[in-house]
Amino acid sequence: MKKIMVAVLALGMVSSGCKVFQKVQKDDAPAPETVQDNAKVFSVPKAKTEIREEPTSDRMFEEEVEKPVRIQSENFSFDQKEDQVKNENKSFFVIIGSFSSNANANRYKQELIPQGFSPIVLHSETGYYRVCVNSFIDEAEARKRVYQIRNEFPQYADTWLLIKK
Incomplete structure (x- = not known):
């Protein structure tokens, strides 16, 4: 126990003598040394802001970016023979729904007809039934049709777009 007391007392005396633990009074404070630092300062150009005379929305600075078209x-x-005859030379099919049943x-398909679509059902090799609303050669x-439907x-x-193998 005596050893601990002696160690604490010694530590206290050493720490009280260190400059780190002493408070420096303003009157006794030495004048700050001037250090020349050769640090480089970089400036970042200010972002250009565009102010439209007739803004169309609150988000007038953001550009709307179309979500990429998924292709498979x-x-x-x-599903029906007459659909095959109409679309046998077409390779690109616009898919609006995919079902396992x-x-x-x-x-x-019946829900889409009143909305102006002419849907057909395709049975995929993966086992899914794809509801197609348009087919194209190009x-x-x-x-273009996918983006139009999305908008x-x-x-x-x-x-999305289904490509016939």
């Missing part, structure tokens, strides 16, 4: 390539068969795909036209019908924002 697979083999499939047509044929009954659900046909029910969804990929650019198909992509006109926000509820179908996940519309």
Whole structure:
């Protein structure tokens, strides 16, 4: 116990003698030394802001970026023979829904008809029933239709493109 007391007392005396633990009075404080630092200072240019005369929204500085079109390539068969005849030379199909059950795909198909679509059901090699609303020979036209559907019908924002293998 005596050793601990002696150690604490010695530590207290050493710490009281250190400059680190002593308070420096303002009168006795030495003048600050001038140190020349050769640090480089970089300036960042100010961001350019664009002010529109007629803003169309609160988010006038943000550009709307279209979500990329998901593309999948697979083999499939047509649910009805007349659909196959109409679309046999087309390679790009705009898919608006995908179901594991044929009954659900046909029910969804019936919901789309009053909205102005002419849907058909495709049976994929993966076992899914794809509800297609348009088919095209040209990929650019198909992509254009996907974007058009996404803009006109926000509820179908996940519309994608199926390429026939």
